[in-house]
Amino acid sequence: MNAPARLTPLHDQHLAAGARMVNFAGWDMPVNYGSQIAEHHAVRRRAGMFDVSHMLALDLTGTDATPFLRQLLANDVARLRQPGKALYSCMLNKNGGVIDDLIVYRLADDDYRLVVNAGTADKDLAWMRSRIAAAGANVTLQGRRDLAMIAVQGPQARELFGTALPQLREATMVLAPFVGTRVGEAFIGRTGYTGEDGLELALPAAEAATAWQALAAAGIAPCGLGARDTLRLEAGMNLYGQDMDESVSPLDAGLAWTVDLRDESRDFVGREALARNPATKRLLGLVLEAPGVLRAHMPVHTDAGAGETSSGSFSPTLEKAIAFARLPLDVEPGDRVSVDVRGKLLPARVVKLPFVRNGEALI
Known part of the structure; x- marks a missing residue:
């Protein structure tokens, strides 16, 4: 018997708005609120928002955080010199296949925030913990299921976000692309999955409904998984489980640019396999x-x-x-x-x- 789908902290908001719900990666998620095409155009032309609370934020802290991530990921976190700067990377298995693709933000040498995919979250946690144990690394890894996450995307996303959530406006408007920052218990990254400017907000689950309602009142359109998929496809952004998985090398999935081979001494997981098996x-x-x-x-x-x-x-x-x-x-x-x-x-x-x-x- 299949387990019931999990609910995000914004589930009641979706039902109240008349969303069509589907099971996605074990979560009950909105696929659209009416017209998927209208939602797509809202993001391209103005601003739309997505509940991405099914994804998992991870906090990795400790004195070995940087060397551990340099060994774990195909991209090199040593490139992140500015506090808050983000990096997109694949996490590979020993055969060079993609366990997951993720975003990692460096807040300090001993403090990182990672965001991983919903369908791979449990697998990712188990893999990371096994690598921590194998390396004897002095790090702590914490999954943050106490948080909700909202992505606000579009050419007017940041301006409308600041109108809706004035307490976050000052921090938001100075963020450079692909940089994140903490504001109290909230975390804001100028990142996204649509090919538009925008923000991804993580905040305590109990505050999510109020924030969602304020964003909607500011004119930001609620959007579902359907529009998210067509937007990311137009933007040339891979989807885990379709464009790559554990059987596919990043070299064959258009992700060679995320594999950093410059430091020959950095022996990350999967490096040897990639060297043996060039792109086909x-x-x-x-x-x-x-x-x-x-x-x-x-x-x-x-x-x-x-x-x-x-x-x-x-x-x-x-x-x-x-x-x-x-x-x-x-x-x-x-x-x-x-x-x-x-x-x-x-x-x-x-x-x-x-x-x-x-x-x-x-x-």
């Missing part, structure tokens, strides 16, 4: 040039060999079907390929990712 595919975008819908796991036929889509959907911004595809290394942006869509070969154009950034079409 490259992740590129596809734009369908015929009526149809692109989804994951569709075969792609190219002059250089076979490929496969990993994510796909209709792009509300471009008004076209788009996809990510892992393609042979010789395929280049501008090439024409064919996608097997339910047994029919449909023409598509290969493009460089992302498709859209900061509201502007890039293809």
